[in-house]
Amino acid sequence: xxxFVLYPGSGVAPYLQIVQQVRQALRLGLLREGDRLxxxxxxxxxxxxxxxxxxxxxxxxxxxxxxxxRPGAGxxxxxxxxxxxxxxxxxxxxxxxxxxxxxxxxxLADDSIEALFWTTFRVAQRxxxxxxxxx
Amino acid sequence: xxxxIHAEGLGKRYGLRWALSECTVDLPAGRVxxxxxxxxxxxxxxxxxxVGQLTPTAGFIEVLGGRPAADAAQLSRVxxxxxxxxxxxxxxxxEHLMLGDRLNPRWDWTxxxxxxxxxxxxxxxxxxxxxxxxxxxxALALAVAKRPDLLILxxxxxxxxxxxxxxxxxxxxxxxxxxxxxxxxxxHVVSDLERIxxxxxxxxASRVRLAGDIDELLASHRQLIGAHRDNVMLPGAEVITARHxxxxxxxxxxxxxxxxxxxxxxxxxxxxxxxxAYMRADAAHPSPMExxx
Numbered sequence: 001x002x003x004f005v006l007y008p009g010s011g012v013a014p015y016l017q018i019v020q021q022v023r024q025a026l027r028l029g030l031l032r033e034g035d036r037l038x039x040x041x042x043x044x045x046x047x048x049x050x051x052x053x054x055x056x057x058x059x060x061x062x063x064x065x066x067x068x069x070r071p072g073a074g075x076x077x078x079x080x081x082x083x084x085x086x087x088x089x090x091x092x093x094x095x096x097x098x099x100x101x102x103x104x105x106x107x108l109a110d111d112s113i114e115a116l117f118w119t120t121f122r123v124a125q126r127x128x129x130x131x132x133x134x135x
Numbered sequence: 136x137x138x139x140i141h142a143e144g145l146g147k148r149y150g151l152r153w154a155l156s157e158c159t160v161d162l163p164a165g166r167v168x169x170x171x172x173x174x175x176x177x178x179x180x181x182x183x184x185x186v187g188q189l190t191p192t193a194g195f196i197e198v199l200g201g202r203p204a205a206d207a208a209q210l211s212r213v214x215x216x217x218x219x220x221x222x223x224x225x226x227x228x229x230e231h232l233m234l235g236d237r238l239n240p241r242w243d244w245t246x247x248x249x250x251x252x253x254x255x256x257x258x259x260x261x262x263x264x265x266x267x268x269x270x271x272x273x274a275l276a277l278a279v280a281k282r283p284d285l286l287i288l289x290x291x292x293x294x295x296x297x298x299x300x301x302x303x304x305x306x307x308x309x310x311x312x313x314x315x316x317x318x319x320x321x322x323h324v325v326s327d328l329e330r331i332x333x334x335x336x337x338x339x340a341s342r343v344r345l346a347g348d349i350d351e352l353l354a355s356h357r358q359l360i361g362a363h364r365d366n367v368m369l370p371g372a373e374v375i376t377a378r379h380x381x382x383x384x385x386x387x388x389x390x391x392x393x394x395x396x397x398x399x400x401x402x403x404x405x406x407x408x409x410x411x412a413y414m415r416a417d418a419a420h421p422s423p424m425e426x427x428x
Contacts, residue, residue: 005328011405013350014330041312048304049330050167051312 001038002030003102006047014049018057026066028083037075137200139164139285139317140185144194147180154180156341158194158220162319164284167311169332169349170321171410177341178321179218182289185319186215198285211240214283214316218290224263228256228273232280239281246314247280254306268299272306279310286310288320292327304331313379325407337410339417349406356409359386359399369394376412387412 002025004018012020025031038046040054058075061067068078103113137160155177162168170178183189184196187204201209203328222231228251251258254272256265262273271291278286288307291301310332311318322328328335328349336346345352356375363384367374372390379385386396387404394401404412 008326008329011403041309044312045305045309047330048301048308050333051308052166052333 001036003038004043005048015053015057015060018043018054019060022043022057022061022066023081026077026079029080031077031080033077034082035077036073037061037077039074138162138166138197139168139199139319140221141197141200142194145184145191146193147177147179147184147189147197153192153341155184155338156193158343160336160343160346162336162346164317165315166317166334167308167332168317168319168334169328170319170336170337170338171325171328172338173414174323176338178323178338179289181338182215182287182319182321186213186287201398207240211281212284214278214281214286216271216286216288216291218276218388219294220267220271220291222262222265222270222273224261226262227258227387228260228262228265231262231277232258232345235277235280235316241282243280243282244404246282246310247276250276250279250306253309254302266299268295268302271299271303275303275306275310279314279316282314283316285317285319288318290321290323292325293322300327301328307331326409329406335406335410337413339414344413344417352409353404353406355391356387356389356404356412357394358402358404358408359388359394361386361399362386362395369396376416 002021004021006014006017010017022031022037031037037058040051040058043049043054046050058067058069062069062075065078066077066081067075069075100113103116108116140162142158142160146156147154148156158177158181159180170181172178180189180375183196184191185203185208187198187202196203198209199212201212203213204210223234226234232244232251234245236244250272254276256269256272256276262270265273275288275291278288291307293304295303304327307318307320310316320328320332333349333389334347335345335352337344359369361384363379363382365379367377367384367386369386369388369390371392372388372394375387375389377384377386386399387409
């Protein structure tokens with residue numbers, strides 16, 4: 001079972017944070033096909049958030065074909081994201097850490113590196129219209 | 136879906152001062168509704184009108200389709216947790232529950248016990264010796280166990296420390312899932328409401344400034360930043376606030392259409408900034424009532 005975390009200052013809508021965390025867990029293999037997501041009541045009681053927020057997140061995941069609700073039993077993972085591109089991770093990670101080394105070498109503090117990454121990421125996202133998981 | 140609260144031209148006057156005026160709203164059922172505004176904006180007045188502790192000076196209000204506190208049936212359908220969450224200090228937690236059972240026709244012991252246990256309250260403890268957070272949890276247990284269709288809470292967490300605040304809101308949301316109760320709660324702290332509400336009503340200087348589904352409100356408000364200009368014309372958009380420096384003008388606008396004027400850098404706006412914009416707008420243009428006063 002996974003547990004969700006909310007980052008209030010992130011500017012990302014709470015329901016989207018839950019969606020992203022499920023995708024992330026699927027990608028990392030923390031969630032596998034057949035696993036049950038926490039019940040809405042569990043999430044709500046843990047995070048102190050609106051039930052409709054969780055409902056909306058689970059509906060979005062269902063729409064993406066990642067989970068299936070079984071009435072009375074809960075919401076279950078129906079597909080995994082871990083296998084399809086995991087082979088690409090290692091070389092990309094190596095390039096990224098090389099880039100991080102260069103950024104530190106250039107005297108950038110961690111905050112600046114993070115800011116640089118996110119602004120570049122957001123600009124790229126806006127230009128390409130973003131790329132959804134499982135698309 | 137029926138409205139939990141339907142008000143038309145609702146007003147309440149104390150002497151010469153209108154604590155609430157021309158309030159016309161339909162608040163939907165099945166939601167967690169946040170009532171936000173500065174201190175003294177009329178939040179408590181509206182909530183006390185809804186539970187029937189006050190009678191309107193003008194207009195009318197219907198709660199769950201009936202007149203507030205009209206009869207025993209109406210009373211049993213509305214749960215109310217007042218500001219400062221009052222309890223009887225001489226009675227134990229268990230005695231409060233027994234009192235709740237005696238006074239409420241739809242009292243549910245299972246819910247009451249589950250809430251007390253979940254909040255970690257000792258049934259034998261006297262209420263006078265409970266902490267602020269525990270007292271709030273007891274008040275919540277009493278209000279939820281009467282199985283209301285509408286739960287109204289007036290600033291329930293404003294006096295609590297951050298941990299007690301979170302625990303209270305967890306308990307409240309858990310109850311909302313369990314019983315499907317509609318919830319209205321007031322606060323002057325937006326961040327408390329941001330997580331738990333899906334509908335928002337902003338009350339400033341005794342008037343309703345904005346009410347709506349939070350997702351829709353956020354989608355229809357934008358922050359615009361551009362070069363300084365004094366008279367801003369934006370077709371189809373309502374300017375809520377405008378701030379100027381020598382070089383720059385920053386606007387918060389409400390619009391149903393995308394702003395495609397290249398002179399403006401358009402950004403999304405967070406809930407807190409949106410609420411603050413409405414409060415600031417009001418401070419800049421006091422309502423006629425304020426001027427008279």
